[in-house]
Amino acid sequence: MLSDTLSKGLEEYEIGSKVRALRLDKGMALAQLGEHSGLSVGMLSKIERGQIIPTLPTLLRIAMVYGVGLDHFFTEDNDRPLIAVTHKKERMRFPERQGAKGETYFFESLNFPATDRKLNGFLAEFSMKSEPSEPHSHDGVELIYVVKGQLAIAIGGEEQILDEGDAIYFDSQTPHSYRRAGKSACSALIVVTADGE
Amino acid sequence: MLSDTLSKGLEEYEIGSKVRALRLDKGMALAQLGEHSGLSVGMLSKIERGQIIPTLPTLLRIAMVYGVGLDHFFTEDNDRPLIAVTHKKERMRFPERQGAKGETYFFESLNFPATDRKLNGFLAEFSMKSEPSEPHSHDGVELIYVVKGQLAIAIGGEEQILDEGDAIYFDSQTPHSYRRAGKSACSALIVVTADGE
DNA sequence: ATCTATTTTTCTTTACAAGAAAATACCTTC
DNA sequence: GAAGGTATTTTCTTGTAAAGAAAAATAGAT
Numbered sequence: 001m002l003s004d005t006l007s008k009g010l011e012e013y014e015i016g017s018k019v020r021a022l023r024l025d026k027g028m029a030l031a032q033l034g035e036h037s038g039l040s041v042g043m044l045s046k047i048e049r050g051q052i053i054p055t056l057p058t059l060l061r062i063a064m065v066y067g068v069g070l071d072h073f074f075t076e077d078n079d080r081p082l083i084a085v086t087h088k089k090e091r092m093r094f095p096e097r098q099g100a101k102g103e104t105y106f107f108e109s110l111n112f113p114a115t116d117r118k119l120n121g122f123l124a125e126f127s128m129k130s131e132p133s134e135p136h137s138h139d140g141v142e143l144i145y146v147v148k149g150q151l152a153i154a155i156g157g158e159e160q161i162l163d164e165g166d167a168i169y170f171d172s173q174t175p176h177s178y179r180r181a182g183k184s185a186c187s188a189l190i191v192v193t194a195d196g197e
Numbered sequence: 198m199l200s201d202t203l204s205k206g207l208e209e210y211e212i213g214s215k216v217r218a219l220r221l222d223k224g225m226a227l228a229q230l231g232e233h234s235g236l237s238v239g240m241l242s243k244i245e246r247g248q249i250i251p252t253l254p255t256l257l258r259i260a261m262v263y264g265v266g267l268d269h270f271f272t273e274d275n276d277r278p279l280i281a282v283t284h285k286k287e288r289m290r291f292p293e294r295q296g297a298k299g300e301t302y303f304f305e306s307l308n309f310p311a312t313d314r315k316l317n318g319f320l321a322e323f324s325m326k327s328e329p330s331e332p333h334s335h336d337g338v339e340l341i342y343v344v345k346g347q348l349a350i351a352i353g354g355e356e357q358i359l360d361e362g363d364a365i366y367f368d369s370q371t372p373h374s375y376r377r378a379g380k381s382a383c384s385a386l387i388v389v390t391a392d393g394e
Numbered sequence: 395a396t397c398t399a400t401t402t403t404t405c406t407t408t409a410c411a412a413g414a415a416a417a418t419a420c421c422t423t424c
Numbered sequence: 425g426a427a428g429g430t431a432t433t434t435t436c437t438t439g440t441a442a443a444g445a446a447a448a449a450t451a452g453a454t
Contacts (some may be wrong), residue, residue: 228431237414423426
């Protein structure tokens, strides 16, 4: 049922395990954590084993003992070292449609075969018409490097022209759109930070 | 008293405001959010105004409607919109020394005049000798895109050859070093995540 | 074995989130 | 200015599950 589904989702955060990890890390006993936090040992035991879901005020008490923010319990665990390569020849390129007007540019996702990555890369090739792409916005920040040609980028209304070799950095939450500025083809590398803030 | 202090601490997270921001961002009414989340409008109103502290299952329901993780409500506010451009002609390029052997490559920092940025960009130009750079490691992750030529990159001992247009993604904590692989000059864009974990 | 120390369980209480419905505020439109 | 419709806030009640107290169990050492 519904509540089941939800609590399952919550369990994936492993709040209890994280509390226990913090505590054992400092070599503390439940009783000591209880003293410092003003919470009963029994409840702490239940929390650590996921038997109950602490309320936010309770969780905050625990967090304060260890000097961490609440985000500690909800951010993804730091990913293990990993290397992922995408070779040009192996990559798929797919056209990005622009309404009914036809393709505006090709889009090439630097698809790294990794689940928990913090950066996403795209190679955009503005080889066709020079109509602006649909303005869009999303979480994170964006860094764009113009590999070839001239790129016009509109961020929150303001349009700027970037020459080959130029780079721009901005908050992805501001609506932005691209279009080819020059007469010849233009390509740019787009790096965006992935969701996890 | 204690509970007062604690709830004050919670308020600083501004959970309610964040919920409201999410909702208004999508132009939703309380009723619509209520439908999608299965929560009553009255309660949602109270949550948004900080009148009650939602339980984690409840907060998760809201989070799921907007496709965000719980961390969204507990991580520091995303920095305000900012745009920073670096034009090629204005940039400084400085040679990176390689021991006493002379310059290995030129280094061009895409220095965005911003303090709180999450990404750093560098344009490395391996125009001289092809000796490997000093292995180094740091926090964060790294994305490298080969703009021109061939780049050999060694990560944790393993060396790989990247062709023009290839890209690689890896954890910066693993010691890594670069060197030019081909006979002709090579340049690559290096994007690294900045400190903030 | 026995005696600590720590964790887990059981049982009870109670706080407070959650819901329903009425009331208020907020716009339009006539 | 009144009427009507939507969105939000308030009030009141209820039910659930967190939180505490104390006993049981587990483990660890002497």
